[in-house]
Amino acid sequence: MLKDITLGQYFPGNSLIHLLDPRTKVISVLLFISSIFIGESYAAYSLMAAFAIIVLIISAIPPSMMLKSIKPLWIIILLTVGIHVFTTPGITIYTIGPLSITQEGLRQGFLMSSRLVLLIVVSSLLTYTTSPIALTDAIERLLKPFAKFGLPAHELAMMMTIALRFIPTLLEETDRIMKAQIARGADFASGSILRRAKSMIPLLVPLFISAFRRADELAVAMEARCYRGGENRSRMKVLQFSTKDWIAYGIMILLILVLVFLRISMGK
Numbered sequence: 001m002l003k004d005i006t007l008g009q010y011f012p013g014n015s016l017i018h019l020l021d022p023r024t025k026v027i028s029v030l031l032f033i034s035s036i037f038i039g040e041s042y043a044a045y046s047l048m049a050a051f052a053i054i055v056l057i058i059s060a061i062p063p064s065m066m067l068k069s070i071k072p073l074w075i076i077i078l079l080t081v082g083i084h085v086f087t088t089p090g091i092t093i094y095t096i097g098p099l100s101i102t103q104e105g106l107r108q109g110f111l112m113s114s115r116l117v118l119l120i121v122v123s124s125l126l127t128y129t130t131s132p133i134a135l136t137d138a139i140e141r142l143l144k145p146f147a148k149f150g151l152p153a154h155e156l157a158m159m160m161t162i163a164l165r166f167i168p169t170l171l172e173e174t175d176r177i178m179k180a181q182i183a184r185g186a187d188f189a190s191g192s193i194l195r196r197a198k199s200m201i202p203l204l205v206p207l208f209i210s211a212f213r214r215a216d217e218l219a220v221a222m223e224a225r226c227y228r229g230g231e232n233r234s235r236m237k238v239l240q241f242s243t244k245d246w247i248a249y250g251i252m253i254l255l256i257l258v259l260v261f262l263r264i265s266m267g268k
Contacts, residue, residue, distance in 0.1 A: 009065075009127065009128065009168050010127065010128065010129075010130070010131050010132065011061055011062075011065065011128045011129065012131075013059070013060050013061075013129065015058060015059045015060045015129070016058050016059075016244065017055060017058055017059035017125070017129045018059065018129045018130075019244070020129075020244060020245055020248055021138075021239055021240070021241055021242065021245045022130050022134040022135055022137060022138030022239065023138045023141055023142055023239060023241075024241070024245040024248050024249065025126055025129065025130055025138070026126065026135075026138050026139065026142060027142070027249075028248060028249075028252050029122055029123065029125075029126045031252045031253075031256065032048075032051075032118075032122050032252065032255075033119060033122065033123075034256075035048065035255060035256050035259050036048065036115050036118055036119065037115075038256065038259045038260060038263055039259050039262065039263065040111070040263055040266065041262060041263070041266045043262055043266075044259050044262045044263065044266075045111060045114050045118075047255070047258065047259065047262070048118055048255075048259075049114070049118065051255060052118055052121050052122060052125075055122075055125060056121070056125065059125060059128070059129050061125065061128050061129070065124075065128065066121060066124060066125075069120055069121070069124040070117060070120050070121070073116070073120060076116065077113045077116055077117065080109065080112050080113050080116060081109035081110070081112070081113050082109070083109075084105050084108040084109035084112055085101055085102070085105040085106055085108075085109045086099045086100070086101065086105065087105065088102055088104045088105035088108050088109075089102060089104070090102035090103050090104030090105060091103040091104065093106070127164065132161050132164065132165045133161075135161055135164070136157050136158060136160075136161040137157075137239055138239065139153075139156075139157035139160060139161070140153050140154050140157035140158075141239060143156060143157060162218070166211075166214070169214070170207070170210075170211060173207060173210050173211075174203060174207055177203055177206050177207060177210075178203065181202065181203070186199065186202070187199060
């Protein structure tokens with residue numbers, strides 16, 4: 001289960017998506033997430049799904065990695081479908097005791113679950129195709145205008161990136177601790193959900209100790225390299241927009257305009 005969680009992992013490559021400016025990718029993801037809430041029809045969601053698939057193909061990310069990013073959340077996706085199927089009023093298709101499956105509920109369940117899947121896929125593509133260092137620079141540059149209002153752009157970007165970077169490390173540490181406890185007779189797989197949840201509690205103490213130790217080691221390493229925050233820091237690679245970035249922005253704006261047109265035309 002833990003090996004299926006791929007949040008924060010970076011998949012090196014030389015695809016067109018990898019070569020885009022990290023700011024372009026961050027802004028494009030935010031625009032795509034906003035466009036998900038614009039679509040309210042099957043045509044809109046089909047268009048967004050086709051767009052996500054094309055980007056996935058261009059990025060050369062193995063489909064198995066993308067499936068791994070979706071797999072840990074299948075319970076939430078099924079729960080979302082079930083809530084809408086059984087609670088949305090409309091034309092009854094089938095009745096199971098006191099519960100009724102409606103045509104409108106099936107539609108809403110499909111659309112809401114599609115939103116979740118698209119959110120996961122696009123967010124995963126951002127981390128798969130952007131290194132932690134590039135992501136830090138992008139977030140800092142995007143937040144830099146707010147520094148005039150007292151927002152610590154560099155520190156905030158650094159914290160976000162470090163947290164994202166250490167998710168795979170903490171998952172590996174959790175898996176190692178689980179295997180060590182299983183070798184000593186612990187059982188994490190059998191019993192009810194409540195019992196399995198209680199059996200995970202002994203993992204918390206060694207995991208927190210390991211996390212604090214890694215945080216202390218990271219702080220010492222940063223101080224040893226004379227890290228003093230973002231003030232007066234220079235960069236070996238300065239972020240610059242290129243033609244392909246402006247083309248990417250144009251495609252995202254075109255996608256949003258088409259979705260707005262579909263929403264207006266479907267609403268008439």
